[in-house]
Amino acid sequence: MVQAPPPGLGEIDALVHECWSRPPRTPDRVLPLIALLGRPGSGKTFALDHFEAVTRGAPAARVDFAAADEQRPYEVAVHLAFLLARKHTGIKPLRFPRLLLGLLAVQPELSLTDREQATRELRKALRQARSRGAAVDAGEGISSIVDSLGLSPIPGTDLIIGVLLRGFEYMPTRTFLNQTYHWYGSLGPPTAMDELVELNLRSRSAAEEHREAVDRRLCEAFLADLRAAYAHARRDHNCLVLLDNIDHSHGTRFLDLLVRLRAEHAVSQPGVYDPLLIVATSATTRAVPGPADGRPGDPYIQVADRASYADWRPRTDAPPADWWYPVRLRDLYEVEVSLEAGRHPVHATRLARATPLVHRLTYGHPWSVQQVHTAIGGLLAAGVSDRDLYGLLDTPVPGDGGDPVRRPPLGTVVRDYLLDGLTIDQRAAAVPVAAARTPAAAVNSGLLNELSEHARDTVMLELRNQLWLFTAIPEDANTRGGRGPSGYLVASGAPEERPVLHPWLRLLLLEELAGRPAPAGGPAAWQQAHQTLCAWHERLSRPLDALYHRLALNELDTVVTHFARGFGAADAVPWLRELYHVTAAPMHRAQLTDAQPSHNAGQLAREHAPAAYADPVTGRPLAELAAALWLAGDPRNRLPPGRPELNYKISAMFRQLALAADADTDTLLDEAARFTD
Incomplete structure (x- = not known):
């Protein structure tokens, strides 16, 4: 039975399956590095959960860089090989002989002063590798526990070697070594053994260029093993690697190296590509290279409902100009918000009736929709009517027992979650920004001048990188609950307005601004912000924008x-x-x-x-x-x-x-x- 994707992820599901499948009698295709970009709560982890579930039983691996310890690029490649080498019914297991040989080569403590002695020591270590029965047994036992719990540990070296050696359990050591041994030494050293010894010595060096050389060669081995595994066996699907939170530094380093290796291989061996589809997630645009900055309409970031393989790969006769494919996740449509109400069977019908409120309040932000549905469900259970939801954001969040009075209100919990990743002073600066119709007005009017220099200089950059800028919505009857189309009052040929804050985040920030007490002898934060903005617009002869802020001041x-x-x-x-x-x-x-x-x-x-x-x-x-x-x-x-x-x-x-x-x-x-x- 085909598992339907979560609401809002249908287009992403179609894109991933289009790239994951390997049509019969079709040459190897170049595959994108799909980077799903989304603000906190946009459904990134739900997307990876879904792909992990629907690809179970096929070569797939998942790593969360936020949960993993800091890893070098080659360690990430080894971790992925460990997960991809797991056995699946009816599928020939993947083998990673080149990576394993390189990993075996960097493990021993070889002589640093006598090159011939180092060579003899490495030959002896490689002969002993096949007899590591204890490691094989450990790999079998522990990996079965890992599979049953759905965990992705960072395994130790012995366990990795044990699991990777399983693929050669019935192959003589000499055969295994001879099949891959010649791959080393092809880049310049006289023999493969010379390169393996050199790899060992560099792995123990503190010099950055030596560490980078080891990372590069072992990651090359990982990709070469994947290409070889698919070259000699018919497989219906490519390998799928799911990488969560790549905006952590070790995730970015690994992917940058991988993309460089892919680009170099596409030039040296045209038409030969690795069968590795990577779907990665990031809460900021900083994880992807290039000019992407998170503005709405950013041409470098594709929107989910227009993403496809053909969009990423317009030219099939040349290597891609950029292997990355950043895709911005979208908010839920109103009908999808209504479908989400079905997750609460007790109040599903009444929650579905509240869809116009929930959708227009949150603008379909997936995580927030779930939180608001839960809060409304609690109010309905307490006997509150459908028309009495004015205090929704002040409702204490549901909890297990305890005093409801002491639980934080829904608005505070959601606001803190949405601003995850901002520093304390950046959060403080985001509040007055919400008073302005556009963030640009807040900055240009001097509204942030009294804040710390760090907050003033970085808050807008951070909000943009976290994709909190939103296309301005045409103001008309549709935005006030009326019927009919939206945007029918927009002047013909009118210039596009500057980006605005996401309406849901702005509402929550305005709630905080309104709740800030007035300092001794001064106006409240709400009055001060709107007075500053009103005066600035009047100086620039913008009467309508000045009236906008006068109305906010009850004028x-x-x-x-x-x-x-x-x-x-x-x-x-x-x-x-x-x-x-x-x-x-x-x-x-x-x-x-x-x-x-x-x-x-x-x-x-x-x-x-x-x-x-x-x-x-x-x-x-x-x-x-x-x-x-x-x-x-x-x-x-x-x-x-x-x-x-x-x-x-x-x-x-x-x-x-x-x-x-x-x-x-x-x-x-x-x-x-x-x-x-």
């Missing part, structure tokens, strides 16, 4: 006054575009109450725009419309999830304004219809 009256002057123009579309732009301003968490959002819209209009509210013809509906659209910017105000109650308020206010408009009434009525069920 609804100023916003209504501005839009009252432009109301009734012959073309209402530019007016609508500006209205949505300004009312996308962040809202202080204090405005998120248990009262019905439609009631809150009227209350906000009365409290913060009293002069406009006194005019029942255009002022009051405009003030309530602006307040309602502002509230609808937070998905928690769009409850119940399937039929947002706030939509009726927005629709009614658009209709009232349409009755008072002197021109383009139909555009306002069309907009009202977008919020009508």
Whole structure:
């Protein structure tokens, strides 16, 4: 039975299977080094779990560089050979004679001063290697335990040699040595024995160039063994190696060397390729070479839904220009969020109804979807209704016993997890960045000037490398819970906006900004950030962006006054575009109450725009419309999830304004219809 990939990983699954399979009567193909890039919680480990499960019974290996001790490149190659050499039913086991011979050669303590003595000592050590029955037995026993537990240990040398020797259990030592012995000595030393002795001496040297030479030669042996194993046996699949967390230094060093060796071999022996498919994961772009920096639309990083072998390999008549294939994992689509609700069978139906809230809140971030589903399930079990989820982020995370009051709230737990990898001062700097519509505005306005130099200089680079920059979303009815397409108000030929923070991370950071207490004698962090940004935009003559931050400061009256002057123009579309732009301003968490959002819209209009509210013809509906659209910017105000109650308020206010408009009434009525069920 074919195992379906986890939600959001269907395209990656198709790419890996396309590269993993070896069609009959097809020449060896050059294979990419697929690097799955994703922010924390994007499903990287789930992807490797899936591939490990579906390839069970075939040559496959998995190593987590975050869990493994620091390893040299040749030690990584030996570890992979150890895992790939395991026996599988119906498949001829892989043998690694060249690697084993080189590994045997670097083990003995040979004479450092007498070359002839060193040669005699190495010959004796190689003759004894075949008689290591104890090591073979140890390899058989321990590897069976490893297989049953699904572990990937860093084995000791004796165990490695024992397991690798299993492949030659019924072969005389002389035959085994003669088959691979000639491979050494082909690069310059007079004989194979001379090179093996030289390899031994270099392995015991502290000089970096000697260590690199040993790493290089043994990794070459690993790849040569793989090519030889596939050259003389029909196999349906290539070898699959799964490498987690390659942004750790030893993972990067190994892969850099592997790619260099592949490129050199493609030049020296055109058309002959190793059958090794590597699928690696990284939480940052620093693990992959080249110009990738994590910006949305980065041409060097392919998005998951367009990734394919043909995309990576456009030219089949030449070695690839770059063996790496960085692919950016995507967030879940709304239908996939709904499918994820099925993981909670007790509340599956009610969680599925909450999909619009969960998806728009998290924007489909996979790990966060699971956490929010669990939190909502806990609230539903406690008797909370579907429409009473305003305090979702303040809900204590589920735990085993203990005092729920002492458990951290969901928002704090998720925020800390998403910012994993940032230093304390970088995390502190990320909070005011969230106040700006674009991170660039936060930097250019001087909002970070009072922070430490390290935080100020590195926070944006770190957020970009961790793929937290997001393509700006067109602000329109669709983003406030309305129906119809998204982006229909974008001006024709308008320049693309600068990247923004991922909306889910930004919301969590804004929650923290709103909760920061005011210092003695100074404004609260929320007020200070938005005042600084407002003043900066005003200096640059950007009235709409200044109004955006004035609204964040509760200056609804100023916003209504501005839009009252432009109301009734012959073309209402530019007016609508500006209205949505300004009312996308962040809202202080204090405005998120248990009262019905439609009631809150009227209350906000009365409290913060009293002069406009006194005019029942255009002022009051405009003030309530602006307040309602502002509230609808937070998905928690769009409850119940399937039929947002706030939509009726927005629709009614658009209709009232349409009755008072002197021109383009139909555009306002069309907009009202977008919020009508």
